[in-house]
Amino acid sequence: LSLLVDSQSHKAKWQEAQAQHSIALHCQSDKERKIAQQEQETPRNASMNIFRFLGDMSHLFSIIVLLLRLRVARNAQGISVRSHELFLCVFVTRYLDLFFRFYSIYNSVMKIIYIGSTASIIYTIKYKEPIKSTYDKSQDTFLHWRFAVAPCAIIAFATHMIAKGMKGFDAIELLWMFSIYLEAIAILPQLIVLQRYKEVENLTGNYIFFMGAYRALYILNWIYRANTEKGYKHHWVVYFCGVLQTLLYADFFYYYIKAKARGNRLQLPQVT
Structure with missing residues (x-):
């Protein structure tokens, strides 16, 4: 017993x-599953550092400068609506997660500002007098839907399917990838418009400079994170598109800095 x-x-x-x-x-x-889920839900480039913050502020300042330029000058001469339509496509497709994911107040506020301010710029130039009458459509002729949106959509779909396949298809991921490709070339219509004018108005030049500085600072942000964060995930497509986008500004940077150093008005090589 x-x-x-x-x-x-x-x-x-x-x-x-x-x-x-x-x-x-x-x-x-x-616990591991929650950690993995949190890592998966962490927004790309969400880690804050001085380079990312300065990049965001440069981007924000470029928008403020352009809105100020429209308000003060009361004309849209030298401004490309088509570039801003491309940027609006970039922000809308990239920030769809704004409606069902929350990362931080800073993150959400910046997304809303980018979308709202870009839409406001487009509306002001296309529909608000007297600015509407000063917008020169004959100079803003880049076929952005055909030569920017369509190719980027095709490339994004192809690369997403190669990487994920049908079983791993993710519409949000696809739209994010599309926005990365499109942002790399979204400034092209604006640069073309500027080169069709003999001189570039001061505030317009400042706006373009800060837009270019924003992406250059983000490249420094990626380099900093890759060297300081353990397990940092590299996004090679993002790197390539970021470098390409910055290189598109290189010619403008040269003439902008040269003009500022000499105290002259900004002049770009004129094209027809």
Whole structure:
């Protein structure tokens, strides 16, 4: 009888130990799953550092400068609506997660500012007098839907399908990839418009400069994060598009800095 009692006691202790071990494994599994989910839901380039902050502020300042230029000068000469239509496509497709994911107040506010201000710029130039009458459509002729949006959509779809396949298809991921490709060339219509004028108005030149500085600072942000964050995930497509976007500004940067150093008005090589 004593042996039977001891046996049952050992069995009960063994079952209790197994149950506790199972609970511990379950808790650990849940913890790991939550960590993995948090990492997956962490927005790309969300880690804040001085380079990212300065890049965001440069981008924000470029928008403020352009809105100020429209308000003060009351004309849209030298401004490309088509570039801003491309940027609006970039922001809308990239920030769709604004409606179902929350990362931080800073993140959400910046997304809303980018979308709202770009839409406001387009509306002001296309529909608000007297600015509307000063917008020169004959200079803003880049076929952006055909030569920017369509190719970027095709490339984004192709690269997404190659990387993920049908089983891994993710519409949000696809739209994000599309926005990365499109942003790389969205400034092209604006640069073409500027080169069709002999001189560039001061505030317009400042606007373009800060737009270019924003992306250059983001490249420094990626370099900094790659060297300081453990397990930092590299996005080679993002790197390529960021460098391409910055290179498009290189010629403008040269003439802008040259003009500022000499105290002259900004002049670009004129094209027809």
